[in-house]
Amino acid sequence: MLETYQNILENLKEQTHFRDIKDFAAKDEKYIYYNGKKLINLSSNNYLGFADNKEITEEFLRHCDVYSFGSASARLLTGTLPVYNELEFLLCDMFKKNGALLFNSGYHANVGINSSLAERGDVIFSDKLNHASIIDGMRLSEGKFFRYPHNNMDALEKLLIRERKNFKNAVIVSESVFSMDGDVADIEKLVELKEKYNCILVLDEAHAFGVFGKKALGVTETLDITDKVDLIVGTFGKAIGSVGAFAVGNEILIDYLTNKARSFIFSTSLPPINIAFTKWIIENKLPTTFEKRQKMLSIGKQAGSDSHIVPVIIGGNKEAVDSCEILFQNGYFTLPIRPPTVPEGTSRLRLSLTTEITEKELNNAISLVK
Template identity: 70%
Template sequence: MFESYNNILNDLEIASHLRSIKNFEHKDGKYIYIDGKKLLNLSSNNYLGFADNEDITEEFLSFAGKKYAFGSASARLLTGTLPVYKELEALISKLFETDATLIFNSGYHANVGINSSLAGIGDVIFSDKLNHASIIDGMQLAKGKFFRYKHNDMENLEMLLKRERNNFKNAVIVSESVFSMDGDIADLVKLTELKKKYNCILVLDEAHAFGVFGEKGLGVCEELQIIKDVDLIVGTFGKAIGSMGAFVTGKKVLIDYLINKARSFIFSTALPPINIAFSKWIIENKLPYTYDDRMAMLNLGRKLGSESHIIPVIVGENDKTLELSNILYKNGYFTLPIRPPTVPQGTSRLRLSLTTDIIDKDLECLKNLIPVYSRRLLKQ
């Protein structure tokens, strides 16, 4: 009965595609320990170090005491919602100066809920080809149609809009701001122009930019001062904020619509109150003091040839990517190989992500090791 599954796993292994979960023994700031070996962690989304900082945990727990429970026990629509959820939503709306905000259990839940519900029968979504799997999964669940435009190619998007827009009722354009696997940034100004010209709803996923870009840490839209031109902005609490969950903020009618139609919101137990309180506490008490560190991290990323703190080292073949990852491992660097379907075929890579405690000197040896393998070299 299980033979076909086993065969698939064997095929994955032969193609250097098989995934397994790596076990850490211990984490300590920018370092992780595996098999007694100390490694610089270049695979973390804990960009500001809030997720596993003992001092922060202690400070938060002394503030929180026993006020917040570790379970919510139900979905919010089913049995109502405690004040802390509304407080976090109000905080996000205030920071972004938007009408309304809704918390989801994760960025995955948010993107699946938004994209599956906004495009009903007769509607359409235009999505960047390299958008995250959660956006793709949402579109696949939608009753409407979707088109994927070439990555960050505004001419290709406009060609599709010209050809298709008038065949549909509602139209949505969806893009990440900082692309999770490439570290490049969408042409957000052009996206806002096109959304106005073709009467579309613009949804931007700032998962990797929220907590990193902008003076207040709200993301690339804050930096470009275009928050008001975007209909819905998605941000996650699980990356730079070091917590768990996500929000979508923007036009009230769309938020009310999501409360009624986004099944990943309606049919899932809400995050624990303690977790909501932690996200709110970090955003209010810690994020405002991170500006200089965030800018230093972004500058280091730019020095290494990226537009952000995420640096792709595109190798191409799966086996070569695994080989490079192993060489780096032996030299004290923890980098995970990223392979299809996470990235397109033939573009397997190492995705290096910086955190604010990593400095240039930490990467010296890595810079010497990488160019031999990589088609797209790190800037020397």
């Protein structure tokens, strides 16, 4: 039987789809140390440099009481402590919502939310480029789902006109900053459509929370429509430099998720020390980052993106792999993004900025492969 799997792996190798885990020696806020080289990391989600930062880690450990490294249980059993509730209160306060729920990761959040919000007889409308965790959640749902062409609001409305009447509850789900393309959803139009067709709007701000907006809440803050989105999802593993995720929204939806989202119910909660670190970063470090974040976004804009994620479309798989090698030889680290993560023929380099990377460094990297 192993032969079948072996053949599948050989096939992946032939199509340059094979993935392996790289052996990094070390990393910090800007560089990655790999194969004896010090490389500028253009593949990081550590947008503000809070992860892999020795001084920040030491400062946190100096100022915080002792929290343990294991929670030993799901939160509905005995895996919760005041610090979890304090972080949820903090998020409610920041977003001006009356409910918040922590998840172990963005993957857990999206799987739990999308699998539970639509039950039999319900429907989900999802952007075609939404993250795998949203797709997996919809696949686990007993409801039906439709995927509309990326950011195409006319196509979504046509779908709503045709299908909304056939279902009881309806959910529209989209990322705000798309993880692979770096473009931003038309959130105002999504709000208009969700109101017109009586749907719940779920917005995944994984790459925008901690980056967009004066208070770093995400794109909804910059548009001043945080109150119009039913559920906002954010992750702590990217800009916050920690681990975990959250959903904020109306307390009815949050109570519903607490009772129905299986990825929340049946998984041991994150260690208290990680929850405390997340809360400490949000309270103590995030508030002073506005100017740096604006600068990072303006560098992304100059490179033609809506955000700090700059896609460089190469086309073929092999060409994308070769482009990474060119960058590697010139002191940059990035990985090729290939199907099924992105559509066939659009293999690319996904260059992600951090507040440490300069305009000159980015432009130089792009000119090497374009």
